[in-house]
Amino acid sequence: MIRFEQVSKVYPGGQKALSGVSFHLKKGEMAFLTGHSGAGKSTLLKLISVIERASAGRVSINGHDVAQVSPAQVPYLRRDIGIIFQNHQLLMDRSVHDNVALPLLIEGFSQKEINKRVSGALDMVGLHGKEKHNPIMLSGGEQQRVGIARAIVNKPPLILADEPTGNLDPKLSMDIMGLFELLNDAGSSVLVATHDLGLIARMKYRTLTLKQGQMLFAEEHQL
Numbered sequence: 026m027i028r029f030e031q032v033s034k035v036y037p038g039g040q041k042a043l044s045g046v047s048f049h050l051k052k053g054e055m056a057f058l059t060g061h062s063g064a065g066k067s068t069l070l071k072l073i074s075v076i077e078r079a080s081a082g083r084v085s086i087n088g089h090d091v092a093q094v095s096p097a098q099v100p101y102l103r104r105d106i107g108i109i110f111q112n113h114q115l116l117m118d119r120s121v122h123d124n125v126a127l128p129l130l131i132e133g134f135s136q137k138e139i140n141k142r143v144s145g146a147l148d149m150v151g152l153h154g155k156e157k158h159n160p161i162m163l164s165g166g167e168q169q170r171v172g173i174a175r176a177i178v179n180k181p182p183l184i185l186a187d188e189p190t191g192n193l194d195p196k197l198s199m200d201i202m203g204l205f206e207l208l209n210d211a212g213s214s215v216l217v218a219t220h221d222l223g224l225i226a227r228m229k230y231r232t233l234t235l236k237q238g239q240m241l242f243a244e245e246h247q248l
């Protein structure tokens with residue numbers, strides 16, 4: 026599904042974020058991505074979602090080299106990726122319903138289908154009944170869950186989550202991880218970047234570890 030071959034990223038200004046990173050996330054696999062603050066986790070997710078481009082090496086999704094994807098094609102590639110950002114990136118002047126509906130509107134679903142799916146996604150993240158609220162009226166953890174509902178509402182084949190449980194208490198964190206497991210069981214590939222070693226320890230998934238931009242462990246089966 027996702028393959029990195031000797032990928033490096035240097036930001037304009039010379040900040041080296043990734044060096045010679047190689048790994049393969051298989052179709053239907055769920056894995057964690059960990060490492061200290063600044064190790065390059067967000068950068069790695071941004072290269073997959075083509076928010077940033079690699080400085081060297083090859084990033085491919087389903088066998089397609091993303092370097093060949095033109096800026097005009099990027100939105101089509103992103104339709105298949107549910108991205109959960111650290112800072113939610115919600116539209117604060119729109120309702121919770123409108124925020125979650127966004128990926129479905131872009132795909133041209135009918136209003137009836139949109140309402141059904143939005144309601145289902147909000148149920149899944151425990152925000153039933155908050156449709157009409159404005160995100161500004163919600164707590165940080167609730168806003169995070171709106172971002173999660175938006176990322177999963179169109180059941181994308183790939184889910185990328187950057188610290189998805191950062192603002193959530195342990196119970197809610199496990200519920201959200203359970204939700205990712207459900208989506209994984211239904212066929213989505215899932216990559217979760219997190220500092221939360223406790224969370225990783227509780228769940229038996231492969232862990233990709235970054236240290237100062239280099240991949241330390243990317244074994245196929247690490248239990």
Ligand SMILES: Nc1ncnc2c1ncn2[C@@H]1O[C@H](COP(=O)(O)OP(=O)(O)OP(=O)(O)O)[C@@H](O)[C@H]1O
Pocket residue numbers: 036037038040041042060061062063064065066067068069
């Ligand atoms: N847009 C940018 N411009 C310049 N440098 C950047 C940019 N984004 C990230 N960096 C740098 O790249 C390195 C890796 O950052 P990245 O955000 O990928 O780390 P991270 O592992 O996700 O950290 P955190 O856990 O704190 O979110 C850091 O040294 C950071 O300062």
